[in-house]
Structure formats: structure tokens, C-alpha cells
Amino acid sequence: MKLGSVDQWSPPPRRLAELAKRHIFIMVSLTVHAALIALCYYFGSYRIELTRQQxxxxAGAELSKQSSMEKRVLDMKQINDLLEQSGRASDTRQDQTNFTATSLPKAPTxxxxEARQLSASIDEVEKRLKADELARIDGISKEQALKQLDVPPPAAAPAPAETATPEQLATEIELLEKRARASLAQRQQDLQRRMNGVAVQPPGSKSGSAYGSGDHENAVQSGANGEQAKDGQVSATPGRNEGELVERIAKFINRDLALPKDASQHYYQNGERIFNPGVGQIPAVDAATMHKGFGRMLGREGEFANRVYVNSWYLIxxxxxxHGSxxxxxxxxxxxxxxxxxxxxRGKENRVVKxxxxxxxxYPLVPPDFAEDAVYYGYTELMLDREQLLTMWIGADDDAQIWLNDEQVWAGGNINKxxxxxxxxxxxxxxxxxxxMTxxxxxxxxxxxxxxxxxxxxxxxxxxxxxLVLTK
Incomplete structure (x- = not known):
């Protein structure tokens, strides 16, 4: 083998450099095309991801709208149940609410x-209650009372739900729910009048409104011990639990306003401290008698504890x-x-949150995605083997509001922060x-x-x- 043959051999990098010099335009073209391909891939992937996020x-916004509609329908069901209960003197049943968070709400149609069906049921219950009232006042049968009640003209047939737009569906459900709430509010007033001994006027009388005070000769004086008719006979007696029912109706109507009395809304602004110094202290606990537990189940089959830290949540x-106040x-x-x-x-800084x-x-619960000037939400379900009073021990940095079964039970405000x-x-x-940390x-x-x-x-x-900690 000749040494000259070895001298003629060139390493690959050197050969590539020589090829690049000979074909520089081709190499530049390849480089530019590779860069363009990379850019297209990057921006294409980004655009696909952006579209997916959008x-x-x-979809999340649409699901939330459907969930809001579903909540209105559930409220109508509870209104229907409350009206039904108000017509049964001995009914002690508690309201039954759907307490399960939905992963996918029902379809709007x-x-x-369901809302139309509930509305018709509420109308029927309302008519029956008015007939009962009229029968008591006039001393007639319920069938006669039903005949005397004005029959509303037949309503126009509702438009088919299948052809309505989502906005039209939501609007009709909202209107039906408002009508149902008005019926419940009227029933609350009627029961309150009976409890307070206000004279009840029969429909069609010449003085007074249908359920207001007026002609006392024909009126029935009602009270907690029954209704005294003009001949001295005691007619139907209001249920012994009527006062409790009125409270439950009032609680349902005003549940969004029923904030705790110890919530404070006074704080400093304009550069001053935004928290009221207060005089409160963190409540003391007896560590010697404490049996701590984690979880969401109390009672039978639950972990034995007298102080339970609620540690399992869905967070978003x-x-x-x-900022500030x-x-x-x-x-x-x-x-x-x-x-x-x-x-x-769409969350803070335009991020998608789930x-x-x-x-x-x-302990305590710290949201995994920390951010300042931010809002977080949490949801969980607790299982109890019986109805009972429990004490909620609540702490938050900075501020928290809590709802139990759709009723707001805590608004921190600035309590002694x-x-x-x-x-x-x-x-x-x-x-x-x-x-x-309460x-x-x-x-x-x-x-x-x-x-x-x-x-x-x-x-x-x-x-x-x-x-959030619970104790008995």
C-alpha cells in the first residue's frame, strides 16, 4: 500500500466543507427551507394548541350556562316540594335537594x-291551595271552591324546544323560575297572615283583597290555635309545624342574603390598613381530648374523630x-x-384552568398553583349518617366565603385579620x-x-x- 493513497483521504468534516463551498447556493437553500419548516411546525403547533384551548x-362556558339552567330547574323542583308541603298540616319532611356536582349537565332542551312540567305542577298546586283556603273561609266543599276560582284563559302553546336557540331556552327557564319564586313568596305571605292572626278575606268579596283584611263580618280570623269562623266554630287548624315551614320557605327565598351575623365589611382604604384590628383571638382547643381525623365521612363507617380536617377537594x-381592599x-x-x-x-394571565x-x-390546604391577587374555588361532598349540628372552624389567608348545600354560611370580610x-x-x-389555624x-x-x-x-x-375543620 502506498503512503500517497493515505494522503489523498480527507476526513468527513473537511469533505463537507469543500462540498459546501462548491454548492453554497444549494446549502443556503436547504438551510432556509429547514428553518421555514421548523417555524411552520412551531407556529402550527402553537396555533393548534391555541385553538384547542379556545x-x-x-365548551366550559357553555357547560356553565347549562349548569346555571339546571340549577334553576332544581330550584323549581324545591319550590314545588315546599308548596306541596305547605298544603299538608302534619308534614315534617325536610327539603330534598340534589347535592351532587354534575360533570355534565343535562341538555338545554x-x-x-322539565321546567315546563314543573311550572304546570306548581300552577296546579297553587290552584289547589287557593281552593283549600276559599273552602275554609266560605265553608264550602273543595269542588265548589275550585269552580268559583277564576279559570285563566288558555295560554298559547309554547314553541317547540327543539327549534329554539340556546338563548331562548335559557330565557324561558329563567322566566318560569321567577314565576315559581313569586308563587312561593305569595304562599309565604299567606301562611304568615294565618300565623299572625290577620283577617283573611274570601275572593270575590266587596271589600278587601282576596287575601287581605277587609269586611270583618265575612272574614275569618286566623291564628296559631286555628281559624275562628263567624259562628264560633273552629275550622281547619294550621299545622303545628307551620311556623317551621314558613322559616324554611323564607330561608330558601333569601338564601343568598343569609350571611352570618359575625361577618364584617368595615376596613380601611386609601392607603390605610384594609383590615380591622379587632379584638378577636384564635379559638382555643383541648389538645388532650382531641381525636384528629381526615376525610369527608362522619359517623358510622367513617374514621373515628372529634376534630376532622376536611382535606379532600376539587380545586380550580x-x-x-x-388588589387591596x-x-x-x-x-x-x-x-x-x-x-x-x-x-x-380562562384563568389568571390567560391560562386555561381546570x-x-x-x-x-x-395541614392547612394550600392551592398548588400559587398566585397573588388571585381567586380560587373548591368543592367537596361530606357524608353524614344522620342530620346533626356541627361546628365549622374556618381560617383563610386572605379571605374566604363558604356555601353549604347552596346556602352561604360564611363570609370572612375582614374578621380580626x-x-x-x-x-x-x-x-x-x-x-x-x-x-x-382558625x-x-x-x-x-x-x-x-x-x-x-x-x-x-x-x-x-x-x-x-x-x-375547614369540623367538630361536634
Missing amino acids: QLVH ELLA GPFEGK GLFSNYRYPPEDGVVLDAAY WRYLNADS TSFWRDLYDTQNTYARDFN EGKRKVRFKKGRNKIFFKLANGPSRTFFS
């Missing part, structure tokens, strides 16, 4: 059909929140209209060990079986957490 958010967030009046986001666990929404399950193995944070963060204590507590009634809890957490600057 579709998720749009199905909801409208962060959403954009307000604004965190007490933060924005309302779709989860407040209905919990749809399959939905996705519900995700968290079983916290440490300055002293709360000082005691919590600036002193040596055992609050975390004792499940007691700013206040409130006794509430839980139902037998499934109970749903929903919270809204607003965070301002720095750290955040939420704590």
Missing part, C-alpha cells in the same frame, strides 16, 4: 321540558383577583354559577398541629347523607391557605 374555554384556579368584592367567575367538574375556563382533585396530606395573622405567623404556637367558627346544620360544600378563596399579597 375550544376548551368555549331536556331542562326546558387561579382566576384574576383584585378589592379582594373583599372580587369578581364572580363561572364556578359560582354551577360546579361542572369537566369544564375549563378542576383537579387534591387530597391534601398536610390583623390579630389573626399576628398570632398565627409571629408567635410560637401549635395551631398547625391542632388543626386550628379565624372564626360557626355552628351549622348538616343533612343526613350527602352534603356539598363550596368555597371561594381570595388571595392578595404573599402566601395563601384555606382551612
Whole structure:
């Protein structure tokens, strides 16, 4: 073998460089095309991902609208049940509500059909109740009373739900629910008049309204012990639980206004402190008698404990929140209209946020995606073997609101937050060990079986957490 043959051999990088010099235009073209292909791939993937996110958010918005419609229909069902109960003197049954969060709400057409059916049922119950009242007042049979009641003209046949737009479906359901609420409010007033001993005027009399005071000669004076007719005979007696029923109706009508009395809305603004210093202290607990437990089940088949940290939640967030004192009046986001666990929404900094399950193995509960000036939501269900009063021990950094079975039971406001944070963060204590990072507590009634809890957490600057502990 000749050495010259070795000298003629060139390493691959050198050969490539020589080829590049000879075919520079081809190499430049290949490079440019490769860059274009990479850019197209990058922006194409980005555009596909952006489109996918937009579709998720749009689908989430539609699911939230359907969930809001479904909530109205469920309210109509509860109104129908309350009206039915108000016509039975000995009925002691508690309201039955659907306490399950829906992963997928019912179709709008199905909801409208159900709402129309409930509306017809409510009209029938309302007519029957008026006939009962008239029969008591005039001393006639119920059949005669029904004949005397004005028969409304036949309503126009509703448009087929299949041809209506989603907006039209939602509007009709909203109108039907408002009518149902008006019927319930009227029934509450009628029962209240009977309980308070207000004279009840029969329909068609010459003075007074159908259910107001007026001609006392023909009126029936009603009261807690029964209705005294003009001949001295006592007619039908109001149910012994009528007062309780009136309270339940009032509670249902005003549930969004039934905030706890210890909620405070006074805070400083314009550069001053936004939290009322207050005089409150973190409630003390007896660690010696404490049996701590985690989970969502109390009673039989549940873990034995007298102090239970609710550590299992579906969480979603962060959403954009307000700064400073604004965190007490933060924005309302779709989860407040209905919990749809399959939905996705546009969150803080334009991120897509979804519900995700968290079983916290440490105390207290800290949202995994931390952000300042942010809003978070949480949902869980608790199982109880019987109806009972439990004490909620509540703490939050910064502010929290809580709903139990669709009724708001806690609004933090600014309850002694300055002293709360000082005691919590600036002193040596055992609050975390004792499940007691608590700013206040409130006794509430839980139902037998499934109970749903929903919270809204607003965070301002720095750290955040939420704590919910239950005791008997």
C-alpha cells in the first residue's frame, strides 16, 4: 500500500466543507427551507394548541350556562316540594335537594321540558291551595271552591324546544323560575297572615283583597290555635309545624342574603390598613381530648374523630383577583354559577384552568398553583349518617366565603385579620398541629347523607391557605 493513497483521504468534516463551498447556493437553500419548516411546525403547533384551548374555554362556558339552567330547574323542583308541603298540616319532611356536582349537565332542551312540567305542577298546586283556603273561609266543599276560582284563559302553546336557540331556552327557564319564586313568596305571605292572626278575606268579596283584611263580618280570623269562623266554630287548624315551614320557605327565598351575623365589611382604604384590628383571638382547643381525623365521612363507617380536617377537594384556579381592599368584592367567575367538574375556563394571565382533585396530606390546604391577587374555588361532598349540628372552624389567608348545600354560611370580610395573622405567623404556637389555624367558627346544620360544600378563596399579597375543620 502506498503512503500517497493515505494522503489523498480527507476526513468527513473537511469533505463537507469543500462540498459546501462548491454548492453554497444549494446549502443556503436547504438551510432556509429547514428553518421555514421548523417555524411552520412551531407556529402550527402553537396555533393548534391555541385553538384547542379556545375550544376548551368555549365548551366550559357553555357547560356553565347549562349548569346555571339546571340549577334553576332544581330550584323549581324545591319550590314545588315546599308548596306541596305547605298544603299538608302534619308534614315534617325536610327539603330534598340534589347535592351532587354534575360533570355534565343535562341538555338545554331536556331542562326546558322539565321546567315546563314543573311550572304546570306548581300552577296546579297553587290552584289547589287557593281552593283549600276559599273552602275554609266560605265553608264550602273543595269542588265548589275550585269552580268559583277564576279559570285563566288558555295560554298559547309554547314553541317547540327543539327549534329554539340556546338563548331562548335559557330565557324561558329563567322566566318560569321567577314565576315559581313569586308563587312561593305569595304562599309565604299567606301562611304568615294565618300565623299572625290577620283577617283573611274570601275572593270575590266587596271589600278587601282576596287575601287581605277587609269586611270583618265575612272574614275569618286566623291564628296559631286555628281559624275562628263567624259562628264560633273552629275550622281547619294550621299545622303545628307551620311556623317551621314558613322559616324554611323564607330561608330558601333569601338564601343568598343569609350571611352570618359575625361577618364584617368595615376596613380601611386609601392607603390605610384594609383590615380591622379587632379584638378577636384564635379559638382555643383541648389538645388532650382531641381525636384528629381526615376525610369527608362522619359517623358510622367513617374514621373515628372529634376534630376532622376536611382535606379532600376539587380545586380550580387561579382566576384574576383584585388588589387591596378589592379582594373583599372580587369578581364572580363561572364556578359560582354551577360546579361542572369537566369544564375549563380562562384563568389568571390567560391560562386555561381546570378542576383537579387534591387530597391534601398536610395541614392547612394550600392551592398548588400559587398566585397573588388571585381567586380560587373548591368543592367537596361530606357524608353524614344522620342530620346533626356541627361546628365549622374556618381560617383563610386572605379571605374566604363558604356555601353549604347552596346556602352561604360564611363570609370572612375582614374578621380580626390583623390579630389573626399576628398570632398565627409571629408567635410560637401549635395551631398547625391542632388543626386550628382558625379565624372564626360557626355552628351549622348538616343533612343526613350527602352534603356539598363550596368555597371561594381570595388571595392578595404573599402566601395563601384555606382551612375547614369540623367538630361536634
